[in-house]
Structures are given as C-alpha cells and as structure tokens.
Amino acid sequence: MAICATAGQDDGLVVSTVTGQVRGTTTHTTDLPDKPIYAFLGIPYAAPPVGELRYRPPQPALPWEGVREAVEYGSYCPQNLTSFNKMDYDFPMEFGENMTMSEDCLTVNVFTPTVGGDAALPVLLWIHGGALMLGMGSPPGWEALAAHQDVVVVSFNYRLGVLGFLSTKDENMPGNYGLLDQVHAMEWVKENIRNFGGDPERVTLFGQSAGGISISYHLLSPLSKGLFQRAISQSGTWKTFPVNPQPLPLTKMFAEKAGCEMEDTASITACLKGKSAEELLESFDALWPMLYLVPVVDGTFLTTDPMDLMEKGEINTIDYLLGVNNHEVGWVALSHFVQGDLHVGISQEVFVKIVRTGTTMAYQGNPNLDKIVDTIVAEYRDPTTPDDPLAIQYQYSHVQGDSMFVAPTMLVAEKHADVGARVFLYENQYRPSIDPNRPDWVGCDHADDLFYNLGTSVPQRTCQTSKLQ
Structure with a gap:
C-alpha cells in the first residue's frame, strides 16, 4: 500500500491553536481516494531550547500573528547521521537530502480525517525510537493510519543524545530533557487537539524501541499522569534502558572531550552551553559507544528508581499493551553485537x-x-x-x-498487572518479506513492525502533497 498518491485543495482550511493559527496540506491514500487527510506539519509546541534554555526543561512556544503555513516538517533535532544510517533497523527509511537539523526542533505534526471540533476522534500520539539519540517524528505513513483507522495521529521531535539526556544530576544539568519535551508535547495535545478533530480524553501513547521505553517511563512519572488514557510499548520498556545512577562521570568525560574546564558542575554546564550543536555532536561521535546516555532520577520527572516505584505500586494503572517481536536481535541489530x-x-x-x-x-x-x-x-x-x-x-x-527486550517486557507487564492495571501482552511473529538478503532462520526482527505501523510494507512508495491555499 502506498502512503498517498494524490494532492487536493481545500481553500481556507485553517485551524487555531493556543499560540496562533495554522494552515496545512491535504493528501489521499491510494486505496481511499475519496477520503482526504489533513496534515499540519512543523507546529512549535515549545520554545527553541537554545542559549540559556539548553539543558533546561522546555518552555512554552512563542505565539505568532496571522496564519502560520504548517506545510513542511520542522528541523530534526541534532543527531549523528552516520550513526543514524548505521542503525536503520530502528527506521525503515533514511534522512532525505533536503533535511535540516537545528536545536530549534521542538515541533509537532498532526494528521486528521477531519478538523471538526465536535468530531472527538481517538488520538494516537507517536513517540519515535532511536536509542534516545537518533530519529525524528516525521516518517512517511501517518496519513495512511489516520485514514484507515479514522483517528487523529500526532508525532513530534524531542531532544536527543547529549542535548537530551546529559546530566550532572544536580540543579545545573538535571537531565531527562528529552522526556520532559515529550511531556510538553502531551500537554500541547491536551490543549489543542480538539480543534483538529481529536478527543483530548482519548489519547493513546504508542511508540517503538526507545519510544516504547519512553512510554514505560511515562507510566511511572507524576508529570505524565492524566495526559493520556492508554499506552502501547512496542519492543522496549524502561528496564531495556534502566536509569544511570551515576551520570556525572560520563558527563565529565564528555566535557573533557569537548574542551571544557571541569572545576565544578556549574562551569561544565556553562561551557557546554557555549558550544555549538555541531561541536557537541563531534565530541559525542568521538566517544561513541563509550558514552551511552539514558534517563536519570532527577526528582521531578522520576522521583526515585523505577524499580522502587514498581515495588511500591506507584504506577499509572491505565490500560497498557506491550510486547515484542519474536526475533528482536535477529538480523540487522545482531551485527552490532557479532563481528564478521x-x-x-x-x-x-x-x-x-x-x-x-x-x-x-x-x-x-x-x-x-x-x-x-x-x-x-x-x-x-x-x-x-x-x-x-x-x-x-x-x-x-x-x-x-531476551535480555534486552523479552525479559524487560515481561517484568514490566507483571508489575503493572500486580497493581490492577489491564495489561495486554503480545508476541509479533509476522516476518515481512522486504529484505531478499535476510536468511530464512531470521524471524520478526527489531523494528519490522514499523513497516505496518506506518503503512509502508511496499518499499516503493510515493506521496504528493499540496499547500492548501
């Protein structure tokens, strides 16, 4: 199934948000040519996290006057593209030639079958994967999901890697900025989605790999409670990427590589804020894979260690669907562990x-x-x-x-069930026939399910859009 094939016109289609009005594009999926999907791209959901806002929680987006043209995706958050293309098992596509990266990347995208304020359609809010250091909220395919399931689909970017998860574990650089961005995006949905035809009281988080891991963390955070009503973690829970109890040594190692003096955490933070994003990415690349950044207990997003929260039953008890593919490290991911x-x-x-x-x-x-x-x-x-x-x-x-995905998923499923949550557990055994070089002994590999999430099971696909005048 192609994602979309034709473009349409809808004069004057404008939607209001709390920060201003936006105008989008319209597309049609190949097999539903009479059902338009309205796409609003690159809408700021937070202020650019630059300058003094780097390594700080996200701040409200700045309002604008007039109608903002929401017809192109926003810039991707800074990340190492060499690593991205090496890890394409998390993403069934590569960055386009015309892509741009910028710290001004906190934008949201909405795909909806209707903009009727009384439609109250279910909302699917996607958190992308990529090991918390790669990825973007703009893969092709959400138009198809919105059209076929009659839902509003929302995706977004969040801070990654050394800009999203570096921490001194004190007030200077508390960490978890990427997760806090995700919370801010959820708040944007709650405040705005009704104007895009969605129901803010029927929001389902869904995500794969680092996206599923993030969702598992949100189910333990007091900041996220009440911002969504259901959750889906595909191939990952917080136990896949457990918190780092001592992040400061890694931060010092990174600061030294970046050429910063290390008198104290305040001087480290000030120095890193003065570096360009390109300099930080270069330093990160020189240290990879020794420098692997994960969430921390910051006292705000996470009040204590996730296992302690689970043992105490301090879990958001909403409906939770989670599971794994039956061969998570079966082929492409296996090359990262086995040489030759x-x-x-x-x-x-x-x-x-x-x-x-x-x-x-x-x-x-x-x-x-x-x-x-x-x-x-x-x-x-x-x-x-x-x-x-x-x-x-x-x-x-x-x-x-089993160690990275199956056991962490089973542990989290059991803990959620223990506190009375309705838990739905799955194993995906369907192996896509998209890679002719993949041996027969490989099952359903990590990220194979993304092709079906995105409606991109056929490698050759095209999509045309037009500005709504």
Missing part, C-alpha cells in the same frame, strides 16, 4: 566470550559470575547441532533479544 559475516555464524568460543562480556557488565562484582555465564550458555545451546556456527549464532541472538 552473519551468514557464516560464530564459534562456541566466541559465543561464550560475548556472553561473558555482557554478563560482566550486568552483574558487576557478583561472585557467582562464572556460574551465571555457564548457566546461560547451557540454557541456550542447541541440543541437536551444538557445534554448528549458525546454530550457535542463532542461540546468541536470542540471548541478546
């Missing part, structure tokens, strides 16, 4: 070595480390062809997938 040709496989020696490396990181200082490694190796070893390199690699792929 994946068509050949790995030896038992390499299997044990990489299991030990991961186990050592997860169980630092545990006196039973050798026993843990031996137990994992024995549990996953293929009893029928234990010495076959491809069989060994296949088993390792499930070790990694």
